[in-house]
Amino acid sequence: MMRRLGAEYGIGVADAHALWKQELAAGKTPESLLLNNINHPNDYGHGVYFSAFADLLGD
Known part of the structure; x- marks a missing residue:
């Protein structure tokens, strides 16, 4: 939902939750x-x- 709203309104979304899950998946x-x-x-x-x-x- 957050990503969809960000795209709809042209607002960047910092998805820290996705990175957090990657860290957990990495051990x-x-x-x-x-x-x-x-x-x-x-x-x-x-x-x-x-x-x-x-x-x-x-970058």
């Missing part, structure tokens, strides 16, 4: 991405979010 554990093991990313987890935003900026 990372949720605990290795979270600072409090509940919902707050650690430095590595913040890097995942940064990557999602950086993708919007291009």
